[in-house]
Amino acid sequence: MDFNTSTLKDFEEAHDRIRNHIHRTPILTNATINEMAGCSISFKCENFQKVGAFKxxxxxxxxxxxxxxxxxxxxxxxxxxxxxxxxxxxxxxxxxxxxxxxxxxxxxxxxxxxxxxxxxxxxxxxxxxxxxxxxxxxxxxxxxxxIHPYNDERIIIGQGTATKELIEDAEKDFDYILTPIGGGGLISGAALVSHYLSPNTKVIGGEPEAADDAYRSFKSGQLVKNDGPPKTIADGLLTNLGDKNFEVIKKYVHDIYLVNDAEIMVALRLVWERMKIIIEPSCAVPLAVVLKNKSVFENKNVGIVLSGGNVDLGKIKFD
Missing domain, CATH: 3.40.50.1100 (Rossmann fold)
Incomplete structure (x- = not known):
């Protein structure tokens, strides 16, 4: 399919196709995190999805x-x-x-x-x-x-059903929706479906400083790759951005923010301790973005897609 001719119907058909084989994952909130962030956050919990992730x-x-x-x-x-x-x-x-x-x-x-x-x-x-x-x-x-991991229209439309559910189930109008960015499948789907269902919502991507190819591509308008093997605790975001994903991001994503590993770990620990759920480091990136940029999100309704919960516990080290 051509994203320039895609419609809401593409997402509706995808959702109908897969709904009996996936979980309609819950949306959770946490008063303490809202107070710390200065905004109202709805977490779409794809860490509870089958195979432990939105994938x-x-x-x-x-x-x-x-x-x-x-x-x-x-x-x-x-x-x-x-x-x-x-x-x-x-x-x-x-x-x-x-x-x-x-x-x-x-x-x-x-x-x-x-x-x-x-x-x-x-x-x-x-x-x-x-x-x-x-x-x-x-x-x-x-x-x-x-079946490409992310640079595939069918994959992107499928991933977008997570944001479709978030918008449908949250019972509020979102000012912002955030997802992490690796290859770009999740945020591409989120941006497209938001364009159709919630056009006033700004979609924002979060990326680790050590794997910032999407950020540099977005700011320059030219697709670039990471220089050498990136090293970050957010190991699910090490993939270079796909060209199909980049075309969607350029058109429909509002902005991309960077966070470092220390900031990611603060957000990860906060979710583990306050929400009592397990997420992986890549999943913590959007919350880290909100906590780092409080003035941007102050008093806003924010949706965050918690992308997954498949954690290698041996690599998690809290100070």
């Missing part, structure tokens, strides 16, 4: 939307975690074959989860080039269809 939505939409002929070919992708599980689960629901290329250093628990859904895991060296080369070889050998 289940895009994977399910992309695969369940395939024709019967395409389903016979099977699907393939590369991912170190959440998208891998999302595609594996969606392929299981659709009853089709899935090949998932995963880096050798991906957590064993995630590899086991993908295998548990019935997908075939092909390991490769832990570099982007190795992942893409291995995936291309798998597709060449098996004739499988590529």
């Amino acid at each position: 289940a939505r895009g994977g399910m939409n992309a695969i369940l939307g395939l024709s019967d002929a395409d389903k016979q070919k099977g699907v393939a992708t590369h991912s170190s975690g959440n998208h891998a599980q999302a595609v594996a689960l969606a392929a299981k629901v659709a009853g089709i074959k899935a090949w998932i290329v995963m880096p050798s250093n991906a957590p064993k628990v995630k590899k086991d989860a993908v295998k548990g859904y019935g997908a075939e895991v092909i390991e490769c060296e832990p570099t982007i080039d190795a992942r893409e080369d291995t995936l291309n070889a798998v597709i060449q050998e098996n004739g499988a269809l590529l």
Whole structure:
């Protein structure tokens, strides 16, 4: 599809397609966090989603939307975690074959989860080039269809259903909606669906300072990549921004803000301690943005998509 011709109907059809295979996740609030932030925040809890992240939505939409002929070919992708599980689960629901290329250093628990859904895991060296080369070889050998982790219209529309639910269920008009930015699938979907359902809402992205390719792309108007392997506690946001996502961001996203790892960890700990729920570091980035820029959000209604809760506890170190 062409995003210039996309409509609300695309999101409605995607939502109808996947609704029986995902959770309609809750919206939570916290008085203490609101007081600290100086605004009213509604948290859309995709950390409670199937596979533990919003990725289940895009994977399910992309695969369940395939024709019967395409389903016979099977699907393939590369991912170190959440998208891998999302595609594996969606392929299981659709009853089709899935090949998932995963880096050798991906957590064993995630590899086991993908295998548990019935997908075939092909390991490769832990570099982007190795992942893409291995995936291309798998597709060449098996004739499988590529389900890209984020740079895919079907994925973007699927991810947008999280924000669709947030707008529908919150019973308030949002001044701002925030999501983290990695490859750009979540914020692209959020920006598009907000454009249709809540056009006065400003969509803002949050990104780690150490992986700021989306910020630099947005400010320059030209798609750029991270310089070398970025290092940040927000390991779910290390991917470079996709070109399809960038086109949506340029047109529909209001702004992108940066936060550092210390600020991310403050937000993470705040959610763990005050809300009693587990989120991953990448998920804490939008709250960190709000806490860092209080004057922007003061006395506003703010929606935040909590993107996921798949945490490697061994990497979490609180001072």
